[in-house]
Amino acid sequence: LPANHKMFDLPIAGIIHVSTPHHYHGAKPGETEEDFATRLATELEETILREGPETVAAFFAEPVMGAGGVMLPPATYFEKIQAVLRKYDVLFVADEVICGFGRTGNYWGCQTYNITPDIITCAKALSASFLPISAIIINDKIFQGLADGSATIGTWGHGFTYSGHPVAAAVALETLKIYDELNIVEHVRTVGGHMQKLLRERFEGHPLVGEVRGIGMVAAIELVADKANHKNFEPSAKVGPRLAKAGEAEGVILRGLANDTIAFSPPLIMTTDEVDAMVDRTARALDAVTVQLRRESLTVV
Numbered sequence: 001l002p003a004n005h006k007m008f009d010l011p012i013a014g015i016i017h018v019s020t021p022h023h024y025h026g027a028k029p030g031e032t033e034e035d036f037a038t039r040l041a042t043e044l045e046e047t048i049l050r051e052g053p054e055t056v057a058a059f060f061a062e063p064v065m066g067a068g069g070v071m072l073p074p075a076t077y078f079e080k081i082q083a084v085l086r087k088y089d090v091l092f093v094a095d096e097v098i099c100g101f102g103r104t105g106n107y108w109g110c111q112t113y114n115i116t117p118d119i120i121t122c123a124k125a126l127s128a129s130f131l132p133i134s135a136i137i138i139n140d141k142i143f144q145g146l147a148d149g150s151a152t153i154g155t156w157g158h159g160f161t162y163s164g165h166p167v168a169a170a171v172a173l174e175t176l177k178i179y180d181e182l183n184i185v186e187h188v189r190t191v192g193g194h195m196q197k198l199l200r201e202r203f204e205g206h207p208l209v210g211e212v213r214g215i216g217m218v219a220a221i222e223l224v225a226d227k228a229n230h231k232n233f234e235p236s237a238k239v240g241p242r243l244a245k246a247g248e249a250e251g252v253i254l255r256g257l258a259n260d261t262i263a264f265s266p267p268l269i270m271t272t273d274e275v276d277a278m279v280d281r282t283a284r285a286l287d288a289v290t291v292q293l294r295r296e297s298l299t300v301v
């Protein structure tokens with residue numbers, strides 16, 4: 001999120017970014033997902049070697065990049081990334097704030113992509129967002145490091161004012177119980193499967209839509225000016241924000257992300273009928289924006 005890295009003494013030192021694993025924009029012409037993933041794993045290895053493996057603590061990733069644009073990793077990406085991390089003893093921190101608790105069709109996004117993380121961060125659906133609570137989940141290796149370090153200094157001196165708040169914790173525990181009662185993962189697989197199929201059927205052929213992507217109950221459609229060359233509109237045309245606005249007029253709340261990408265991340269309890277309504281309303285909004293763009297002679301190739 002480039003805007004989040006401007007001002008306020010950001011970016012902070014010591015954090016290095018590698019390339020975004022988004023095949024649609026990042027791959028070279030003709031490059032398969034697997035070859036793209038191999039190239040990115042090589043880039044990661046070269047980056048670790050350049051920095052010095054002993055200075056690299058951890059690799060952070062979301063299983064599916066959410067607010068960054070709902071970017072699904074290319075085939076074999078995490079397999080190859082994890083092989084590099086293991087080689088240089090670099091920890092894997094999985095940010096499951098969006099992916100956790102069923103969103104991708106498994107309880108954890110890590111399960112969807114065969115990731116064995118050392119640390120998981122989670123929040124949002126931990127309480128179905130009814131009360132603010134977040135958590136980190138650590139493996140034995142990390143726990144032992146913390147326990148040994150704490151024993152040395154006599155305390156675990158890191159916490160938050162509201163750490164372990166009993167009300168939020170009680171709500172989270174009840175939420176997790178309800179997920180089990182609802183068999184939420186199965187529900188996401190069924191309703192999410194329907195949502196993914198319908199979004200592709202309805203939008204892939206649309207002249208403004210470059211890519212429809214997603215898994216489980218997270219998805220996005222990316223609007224482009226030139227479908228053949230994956231070229232976005234000028235940001236100043238505000239095509240994505242216009243679609244979000246047109247969606248509001250149709251009674252559907254869409255989130256506009258970078259590159260005129262519109263994200264869908266509906267409540268996990270959504271029904272297939274509600275998915276149908278969401279897609280119908282989005283289609284009407286997209287038609288309205290298409291008419292607007294044609295009127296303004298913003299070419300749609």
Ligand SMILES: Cc1ncc(COP(=O)(O)O)c(C=O)c1O
Binds near residue numbers: 062095098122123124
């Ligand atoms: C993937 C992801 N990670 C982290 C955060 C921030 O989480 P928190 O507010 O629990 O620090 C967000 C917030 O939207 C998020 O989407």
